[in-house]
Amino acid sequence: EAGVAQSPRYKIIEKRQSVAFWCNPISGHATLYWYQQILGQGPKLLIQFQNNGVVDDSQLPKDRFSAERLKGVDSTLKIQPAKLEDSAVYLCASSSTGPGNEQFFGPGTRLTVL
Amino acid sequence: QQQVKQSPQSLIVQKGGISIINCAYENTAFDYFPWYQQFPGKGPALLIAIRPDVSEKKEGRFTISFNKSAKQFSLHIMDSQPGDSATYFCAASWGAQKLVFGQGTRLTINP
Numbered sequence: 207e208a209g210v211a212q213s214p215r216y217k218i219i220e221k222r223q224s225v226a227f228w229c230n231p232i233s234g235h236a237t238l239y240w241y242q243q244i245l246g247q248g249p250k251l252l253i254q255f256q257n258n259g260v261v262d263d264s265q266l267p268k269d270r271f272s273a274e275r276l277k278g279v280d281s282t283l284k285i286q287p288a289k290l291e292d293s294a295v296y297l298c299a300s301s302s303t304g305p306g307n308e309q310f311f312g313p314g315t316r317l318t319v320l
Numbered sequence: 321q322q323q324v325k326q327s328p329q330s331l332i333v334q335k336g337g338i339s340i341i342n343c344a345y346e347n348t349a350f351d352y353f354p355w356y357q358q359f360p361g362k363g364p365a366l367l368i369a370i371r372p373d374v375s376e377k378k379e380g381r382f383t384i385s386f387n388k389s390a391k392q393f394s395l396h397i398m399d400s401q402p403g404d405s406a407t408y409f410c411a412a413s414w415g416a417q418k419l420v421f422g423q424g425t426r427l428t429i430n431p
Contacts (some may be wrong), residue, residue: 248421249409298362299363308354309419311363
């Protein structure tokens with residue numbers, strides 16, 4: 207079974223520029239998550255989708271971050287404009303619906319904002 | 321109340337020794353406690369998980385001990401091997417959905 211795919215793997219941008227990340231979850235997984243992992247810290251949930259609806263975006267900085275999951279499959283996370291403190295690894299995870307469902311993580315996108 | 325506190329930040333263990341990582345939580349609504357292993361350049365991968373209705377779960381060399389009254393849980397790695405060198409994260413969630421992660425422990429196993 208193919209894992210969670212993310213692209214790009216690395217991105218370097220100047221502050222105030224915009225950037226987008228793409229995620230393709232495991233086939234059949236209804237739930238998709240975006241996490242932010244700052245160096246030396248644990249991942250922090252930014253947004254959770256169930257199919258193409260948002261379940262939780264309480265920790266998403268909505269003035270600059272946006273995410274969508276069209277057709278309940280792939281998802282994109284956008285930052286506009288980027289700040290220095292957005293430098294982090296952005297992880298996408300997916301899980302099937304049901305109790306005790308394991309979250310499977312992609313390799314992440316490492317973003318550096320200069 | 322949403323935090324999960326993890327210690328130590330880093331740990332060095334000799335090959336064949338026991339690695340122990342501890343976590344504490346406050347939110348009694350948490351009902352799922354997984355441990356994730358992360359290698360450099362990779363996403364976290366589930367190692368082992370426990371629910372609060374049991375006090376211990378063992379899978380191979382990995383054991384979770386859970387103390388519900390103290391709101392603490394720990395990961396024990398027996399016979400630690402150099403290949404176990406990685407960063408370990410404890411986490412907690414309710415409804416097995418929204419995961420709250422600890423700060424991570426960088427484990428180094430010396431050969």
